[in-house]
């Protein structure tokens with residue numbers, strides 16, 4: 001169904017402070033996507049760099065979530081959704097995630113996701129985190145305990161919940177629930193984590209802790225994050241992409257996008273002159 | 276200068292509108308009373324007539340030609356065994372069908388047609404199921420006029436209820452829970468097993484019990500397939516015979532059930548038998564109410580741990 005991918009993304013400047021050139025983790029190539037007959041992504045090309053934070057910004061309805069959800073094949077869950085050309089090539093194995101031969105479950109095992117609204121399962125805190133390990137067939141109790149503990153530590157939640165692992169996840173506060181979901185996404189040791197506006201349902205303090213967490217996580221894992229909050233994108237991301245009406249208008253090092261955008265449209269959006 | 280509001284007029288309008296509130300609440304209470312009171316009167320009448328008859332012997336005696344000696348032993352045992360078969364058949368099939376329709380089936384016109392038909396099946400008169408079962412189970416499959424035939428017939432009858440309840444319970448699960456599970460890398464089966472079924476179990480169970488409460492009082496389809504109206508022996512105890520074949524002897528035994536026993540007694544001329552019928556009716560209503568009570572309790576228990 002998908003055409004072979006030919007387009008190559010132009011080399012982008014490396015993030016400031018980096019001596020070594022960034023390594024590609026994934027690359028979106030000439031991606032077209034349809035909701036039924038609605039053309040939601042139009043020839044998007046974009047790199048995602050290894051162990052960097054890449055943010056997607058743009059006005060509501062421009063296709064940020066749509067692009068993000070291509071990365072873990074979430075669209076496959078609904079009839080009528082169609083990847084219509086191009087692909088997303090994951091490195092180092094050079095696999096096109098959107099190819100018909102690639103099982104979406106395999107993709108989701110490599111790339112995990114944190115949603116806009118915290119969505120813990122109505123299970124215990126422990127079982128919430130353990131779930132991504134259980135679907136991978138892990139049964140050994142002590143191994144599960146170790147992995148759950150290190151995921152909760154990675155999500156900066158361990159100290160708050162270590163004495164109440166048997167309680168329901170829903171008993172936690174909103175910010176804690178979101179960190180629980182991050183722990184769940186982290187437990188399986190993914191290569192890339194997708195965040196879809198992870199702080200839009202949270203108060204400023206919980207937001208700050210999630211932002212801090214994201215910046216810590218990039219030591220271990222690549223991150224692609226959608227945000228409505230421009231300060232947030234500027235604060236936490238190394239690279240940023242500006243989307244508008246299903247197209248990626250501009251992509252580059254975050255500082256450059258925010259200080260010296262190349263395109264007029266990007267500048268208008270960033271300075272609030274949009275619309 | 277401020278214009279003084281015409282408070283007089285406003286109050287009049289409110290008072291007039293409120294008269295309708297009054298009127299409606301009176302009407303509503305009356306309508307409610309019709310339903311509640313008629314049930315209470317029926318139940319009380321049955322209780323007054325029947326309860327004095329409810330000694331231990333009433334439950335341990337077979338029917339008899341003498342009203343004072345007659346009991347409901349064969350009837351309640353038959354009802355319990357038939358209900359067991361009904362539950363064992365309807366629950367797995369109904370849940371599987373409901374889960375398939377919600378989680379697996381592609382949404383196209385075929386599944387649309389099936390959906391509409393399932394809803395319609397719930398409205399088919401029960402005697403039609405009896406006729407179907409007589410042809411299919413009793414003669415075609417050669418199951419005879421047995422507990423198995425009766426149980427399967429009632430299972431067919433409540434299958435739509437179970438399917439619809441299953442689907443409704445599943446639909447109440449937020450989509451973000453499903454997405455969370457898939458995003459962890461779960462397959463559809465893992466999602467169903469670990470999330471969909473556990474979180475919808477309260478709703479499914481309620482549906483099953485309400486279906487069973489309907490089935491327990493069904494008379495027409497059971498008579499159609501040929502339940503006996505007078506039976507003075509018990510079927511073999513379930514699973515007690517020589518394994519493997521003997522264990523299932525009970526399934527093929529002739530039987531009667533509570534509503535048929537009642538029907539039989541009410542058609543007798545002697546007043547003493549009417550008392551027996553009232554007593555049996557009381558037991559039957561008690562069984563139904565107990566099942567509904569159980570449904571409410573289980574729903575409460577299972578929902579307690581589920582918050583989205």
Ligand SMILES: Nc1ncnc2c1ncn2[C@@H]1O[C@H](COP(=O)(O)OP(=O)(O)OP(=O)(O)O)[C@@H](O)[C@H]1O
Nearest residue numbers: 035038040058059060061062063064065066067228
């Ligand atoms: N399931 C769907 N079916 C049809 N159209 C959809 C569907 N989901 C999204 N769209 C459309 O696709 C476009 C992109 O939506 P998307 O959710 O990706 O926007 P977004 O950039 O994430 O917006 P927001 O910032 O509000 O979350 C919108 O015009 C939206 O109306």
Ligand SMILES: [Mg+2]
Nearest residue numbers: 064065066196
């Ligand atoms: Mg979005």
